[in-house]
Amino acid sequence: MTDLAFDTSNDLPKDVRAQVVGLLNDRLADAIDLETQTKQAHWNVKGPQFIALHKLFDEVHDAVEEYVDLLAERVVQLGG
Numbered sequence: 001m002t003d004l005a006f007d008t009s010n011d012l013p014k015d016v017r018a019q020v021v022g023l024l025n026d027r028l029a030d031a032i033d034l035e036t037q038t039k040q041a042h043w044n045v046k047g048p049q050f051i052a053l054h055k056l057f058d059e060v061h062d063a064v065e066e067y068v069d070l071l072a073e074r075v076v077q078l079g080g
Helices: 014-044 050-077
Strands: none
Touching: 014 050
């Protein structure tokens, strides 16, 4: 179980918040990894489909980046 760094005004029991923070932190780590991988693909794409794939990887990266931000903010809101 995850220790909570901060008290919040959230009415979830502390043990439930700690479990949720742990799960969200796991997903956050996965999302940050995906964000990095899509940027790496964006930088390294080659070949005849370069432009289309370059743009696609950039769009995927941007979408994942928004998700990362939401996850991180939720963790903080829950006291993690």
